Amino acid sequence: MKLRNTIILLAVMAALGAYVLLFERGEAPTEGEDVYATPTQAPAILVFEPSDVRVIRVDDGAGSSTTELTYADDGLWRLTAPVEEEADQPQVIRFVETMANLQPQRELTGTVGAPAEYGLDSPTMRVQFELADGTARTLSFGARTPAGSGYYAQVDGDEHIYVVPLYIWSDAERLLSNPPVKPTPTATLEPTETPTEAPAATPEPTPKAD
Numbered sequence: 001m002k003l004r005n006t007i008i009l010l011a012v013m014a015a016l017g018a019y020v021l022l023f024e025r026g027e028a029p030t031e032g033e034d035v036y037a038t039p040t041q042a043p044a045i046l047v048f049e050p051s052d053v054r055v056i057r058v059d060d061g062a063g064s065s066t067t068e069l070t071y072a073d074d075g076l077w078r079l080t081a082p083v084e085e086e087a088d089q090p091q092v093i094r095f096v097e098t099m100a101n102l103q104p105q106r107e108l109t110g111t112v113g114a115p116a117e118y119g120l121d122s123p124t125m126r127v128q129f130e131l132a133d134g135t136a137r138t139l140s141f142g143a144r145t146p147a148g149s150g151y152y153a154q155v156d157g158d159e160h161i162y163v164v165p166l167y168i169w170s171d172a173e174r175l176l177s178n179p180p181v182k183p184t185p186t187a188t189l190e191p192t193e194t195p196t197e198a199p200a201a202t203p204e205p206t207p208k209a210d
Contacts (some may be wrong), residue, residue: 041050042107045155045162046137048129050100055091055130058176061123061140067179079179088180095171099127100169105150118152118161119143127172141169 059066067082069092077087115121117143127137141164142152150163 026033042104042162044101044103044162045153045158046099046102046129047138048100048131048137050093050096051129052133053096053100053129054098056129056175057126057130058172059126059177061125061135065176067175069175079181082179083181086182088182091180095175096129098168098171099129101141102162102164102168104153106163108152108161108163112161115142115154115161120152120154120161124151125169125172125176139164141172144169150196 014128052070056069057066057165058059058068060135066081068079069077069087070080072078077092079085079087120140123140123142125141126138127141128136136156138156140154140156142154142161145163148166150165151169153162153164156162193203
């Protein structure tokens with residue numbers, strides 16, 4: 001009985017894995033063919049040291065909304081667009097460390113098709129890192145994958161199409177929609193002292209009549 005249950009469980013897991021691969025590979029085959037892009041593992045697509053980043057720029061693809069952060073000489077990240085403020089240091093540092101040496105979920109190979117089929121002709125968002133040596137790395141996001149667990153993406157200078165995890169897109173979109181301004185410290189309220197009530201006066205005794 002245990003062996004039978006184990007075999008059934010393995011069959012269900014294999015079917016689930018096949019389902020995920022089916023719906024996260026290329027969306028449209030070449031006309032007349034029943035062949036899709038094949039997902040394969042890929043090396044890191046953004047390769048840089050976090051300490052080398054000097055400017056971070058996130059835009060909505062159309063350039064109508066941009067968040068820009070600059071690493072200042074005092075060792076702090078500062079927002080330069082859409083406002084000029086000191087940035088939330090932990091949030092920015094965490095984002096840079098996440099994007100450095102970014103590992104995609106997979107690379108699409110085989111019958112991949114044009115970037116437009118994956119929404120990459122008009123990116124939904126772009127993230128650019130300017131490094132200390134003057135070079136830049138730009139990641140462009142296209143459409144969301146059919147299974148919804150990632151986004152199609154490309155790196156400037158690389159014609160390959162990748163699938164990056166959903167949280168990568170979410171972290172970048174958060175910088176764009178809610179620029180990381182340094183939080184304002186919450187004022188500490190001083191405890192209110194309860195006034196001490198004066199003791200009730202002791203009534204004087206009424207003198208007795210003679």
